[in-house]
Amino acid sequence: MTQKNALGIFRRLLLVLLTATVVGGFIGPANAEYGDIVINNYSDGAGMRPAVFPHWFHRIRFRCKVCHADLGFKFQAGGNDINMLKIIDGQFCGACHNGEIAWSVENCNLCHSGTPGTPTQVHQSTVQQLVAPKPKATK
Numbered sequence: 045m046t047q048k049n050a051l052g053i054f055r056r057l058l059l060v061l062l063t064a065t066v067v068g069g070f071i072g073p074a075n076a077e078y079g080d081i082v083i084n085n086y087s088d089g090a091g092m093r094p095a096v097f098p099h100w101f102h103r104i105r106f107r108c109k110v111c112h113a114d115l116g117f118k119f120q121a122g123g124n125d126i127n128m129l130k131i132i133d134g135q136f137c138g139a140c141h142n143g144e145i146a147w148s149v150e151n152c153n154l155c156h157s158g159t160p161g162t163p164t165q166v167h168q169s170t171v172q173q174l175v176a177p178k179p180k181a182t183k
């Protein structure tokens with residue numbers, strides 16, 4: 045490995061670490077707002093796995109307003125009475141998951157990925173996955 049290469053890899057590592065720190069700093073303490081949301085008003089009953097909505101993943105790509113004002117999503121896990129007719133009609137998830145802004149509705153399993161029987165909820169925060177645990181001080 046040349047010295048230049050090694051330096052390049054080091055820089056990239058540093059960037060990843062810095063990004064993790066900055067993102068972690070913005071998030072602050074674990075907050076339900078940033079967790080994945082399991083939506084299961086109908087899925088279980090229809091023999092589908094519950095839908096999982098990764099809030100954080102979307103929230104870093106779009107402003108709150110896009111979904112909670114323009115698309116009319118209420119601020120409540122499971123509070124929107126979403127079904128597939130509405131999605132195919134371009135409402136809710138279907139406003140983007142239409143093969144243009146994001147992959148289309150045919151990808152059932154990408155949304156219906158929950159463990160069967162999981163009730164509607166704001167699932168555990170994703171903070172733990174984003175921020176590496178701090179090393180413990182040794183005596």
Ligand code: HEC
Pocket residue numbers: 083084085086087088090092094095126127128129131137138141148149150151152153154155156
């Ligand atoms: C972009 C995300 C997304 C995709 C892709 C998706 N769904 Fe859904 N689906 C949802 C959400 C959200 C709900 C509401 C979940 C609930 O309340 O249980 C839902 C609800 C359902 C329901 C129960 C309500 C109803 O409309 O009968 C069925 C059945 C269903 N989906 C089947 C499917 C099938 C089959 C596919 C693939 C052809 C699919 N879904 C693809 C997000 C998606």
Ligand code: HEC
Pocket residue numbers: 076077081082083097099102103106107108109110111112117118119120121122123124125126166
């Ligand atoms: C891509 C769309 C999208 C964006 C962008 C988005 N949200 Fe959401 N949000 C949702 C969906 C979908 C739900 C769950 C609704 C449901 O289950 O029917 C939700 C639920 C919520 C909830 C309720 C969770 C709970 O505790 O019950 C809050 C609060 C919330 N969002 C805040 C925000 C804030 C603040 C932002 C911007 C920083 C934001 N959202 C950006 C789609 C979005």
Ligand code: HEC
Pocket residue numbers: 095096097098101102105106110111115136137138139140141145146147154155
């Ligand atoms: C405002 C637009 C928008 C809305 C509304 C939206 N999505 Fe998405 N979603 C996206 C985009 C963009 C991606 C990234 C697509 C890609 O990587 O090609 C994405 C990706 C995803 C992913 C994959 C996340 C990953 O880790 O790769 C899931 C799961 C998902 N959406 C579920 C949903 C569900 C369920 C809903 C409705 C409750 C929804 N989305 C509503 C735009 C949206």
